[in-house]
Amino acid sequence: MSDAPVTDVGGIAGERLRSIIERIERLEEDKKGIADDIKDIYAEAKGTGFETKILRQIIRLRKMEKNDRQEQDALLELYKAALGME
Amino acid sequence: MSDAPVTDVGGIAGERLRSIIERIERLEEDKKGIADDIKDIYAEAKGTGFETKILRQIIRLRKMEKNDRQEQDALLELYKAALGME
Amino acid sequence: MSDAPVTDVGGIAGERLRSIIERIERLEEDKKGIADDIKDIYAEAKGTGFETKILRQIIRLRKMEKNDRQEQDALLELYKAALGME
Amino acid sequence: MSDAPVTDVGGIAGERLRSIIERIERLEEDKKGIADDIKDIYAEAKGTGFETKILRQIIRLRKMEKNDRQEQDALLELYKAALGME
DNA sequence: ATTGCGGTTTTTGCCC
DNA sequence: GGGCAAAAACCGCAAT
Numbered sequence: 001m002s003d004a005p006v007t008d009v010g011g012i013a014g015e016r017l018r019s020i021i022e023r024i025e026r027l028e029e030d031k032k033g034i035a036d037d038i039k040d041i042y043a044e045a046k047g048t049g050f051e052t053k054i055l056r057q058i059i060r061l062r063k064m065e066k067n068d069r070q071e072q073d074a075l076l077e078l079y080k081a082a083l084g085m086e
Numbered sequence: 087m088s089d090a091p092v093t094d095v096g097g098i099a100g101e102r103l104r105s106i107i108e109r110i111e112r113l114e115e116d117k118k119g120i121a122d123d124i125k126d127i128y129a130e131a132k133g134t135g136f137e138t139k140i141l142r143q144i145i146r147l148r149k150m151e152k153n154d155r156q157e158q159d160a161l162l163e164l165y166k167a168a169l170g171m172e
Numbered sequence: 173m174s175d176a177p178v179t180d181v182g183g184i185a186g187e188r189l190r191s192i193i194e195r196i197e198r199l200e201e202d203k204k205g206i207a208d209d210i211k212d213i214y215a216e217a218k219g220t221g222f223e224t225k226i227l228r229q230i231i232r233l234r235k236m237e238k239n240d241r242q243e244q245d246a247l248l249e250l251y252k253a254a255l256g257m258e
Numbered sequence: 259m260s261d262a263p264v265t266d267v268g269g270i271a272g273e274r275l276r277s278i279i280e281r282i283e284r285l286e287e288d289k290k291g292i293a294d295d296i297k298d299i300y301a302e303a304k305g306t307g308f309e310t311k312i313l314r315q316i317i318r319l320r321k322m323e324k325n326d327r328q329e330q331d332a333l334l335e336l337y338k339a340a341l342g343m344e
Numbered sequence: 345a346t347t348g349c350g351g352t353t354t355t356t357g358c359c360c
Numbered sequence: 361g362g363g364c365a366a367a368a369a370c371c372g373c374a375a376t
Binding site: 139146 | 223229230251
C-alpha cells in the first residue's frame with residue numbers, strides 16, 4: 001500500500017493539482033481540435049472523390065515506412081558510435 | 087462496386103492526393119506532439135507525488151460531466167424542435 | 173515471436189476449441205436476440221408517436237449519468253486507497 | 259418541422275415513456291451481461307493458450323459462412339416460389 | 345516480460 | 361446510400 005502522496009489537501013498542493021488538471025485539459029482540447037481538423041480534411045477529400053479508407057491506408061503505410069527508416073538511422077548511429085565515428 | 091475514384095493518375099489528381107496526405111501527416115505530427123506534452127505533464131506530476139491513475143480518473147470524470155451537459159443541451163434542443171418551438 | 177499456442181491439432185485441444193467457439197456463438201445469438209427485442213420496442217414506440225431520436229438521446233444521457241456516478245465511486249475508492257484507508 | 263408527437267406531457271404519455279425507457283434499459287443491461295460473459299470466455303481461452311485474435315477471426319468467418327448459407331437458402335426459396343414449387 | 349487497462353481507430357449496423 | 365451511433369479491434373502505456 002502506498003503512503004499518502006499529497007498530504008496538503010486544500011493547500012498549496014490543491015493549487016498545484018488544479019494547475020495540472022487544467023494544463024492537461026487545455027492540451028486535450030488542442031488535441032481534439034487537431035483531430036477535428038484531420039476529420040475535416042478526410043471529409044473534404046471524400047467530397048472530391050477520394051476514398052477515405054484508402055487514404056488512411058496510405059497514411060498508415062507511410063508512417064510504418066518512416067518508422068522503419070528511423071530504426072535504420074538509429075541502428076546506423078549505434079554502429080558509428082561503436083566504431084568511434086562520432 | 088465503385089468506379090475508380092480518381093482517374094488522372096500522375097496528373098493533377100496526384101498532386102491533390104499528395105497535398106491531402108501531407109496536410110494530414112502534418113496534423114498527425116502536431117497531434118502526437120501534444121500527446122507527448124500531456125505525457126510529460128503526467129510524468130512531472132508523478133515526480134512531485136501525484137498519482138497518475140487518480141489524475142486520469144479526475145480528467146475522465148470531468149470530461150464526462152462536460153459531455154453530459156452538452157447532451158442535456160442537445161436533448162433540450164430536440165424537445166424544442168419536436169414541439170415546433172424552433 | 174510466439175510458439176504455436178496449441179500443438180495438439182485434432183486432439184483434445186481441438187475439442188476444447190470447438191467448445192469455446194460454440195459457447196461464444198451461442199451467447200452471440202442471445203445477444204442478437206436481445207438487440208432485436210430492443211429494436212422492436214423502438215419501433216413500437218415510434219408507432220405510437222414517440223420520436224426514436226429523442227428516446228435514444230434520453231437513454232444515452234441516463235447511461236452517462238450512471239457512468240458518472242460509478243466513476244465518482246471509483247475515484248473515491250482510489251483516494252481512500254491512496255490515503256491508506258484501505 | 260414535425261408536429262408535437264406527444265401532447266400529454268406528464269400524463270399517461272409520460273407513464274408510457276417511462277415504461278419504454280425502462281424496458282429498453284433493462285434489455286441493454288441484459289445485453290451487456292452477455293457481452294461480459296463473452297469477454298470472460300475469451301479471457302479464459304487466452305489463459306489456456308488460445309489466441310483471442312484468431313478465435314475472433316474464426317467466429318467472424320463462420321458467421322459470414324452462415325449468412326451466405328442463409329442467403330443461399332433465401333435465394334433457393336425465391337426460385338422455388340417463382341417456379342411454383344412452394 | 346507480460347498482462348491488464350485506457351484511448352483511439354476502424355468496422356459494423358441502423359435509420360433515414 | 362450516406363451519415364450517425366454502437367461495437368469491436370488495435371495499440372501503447374503502465375504497473376507488477
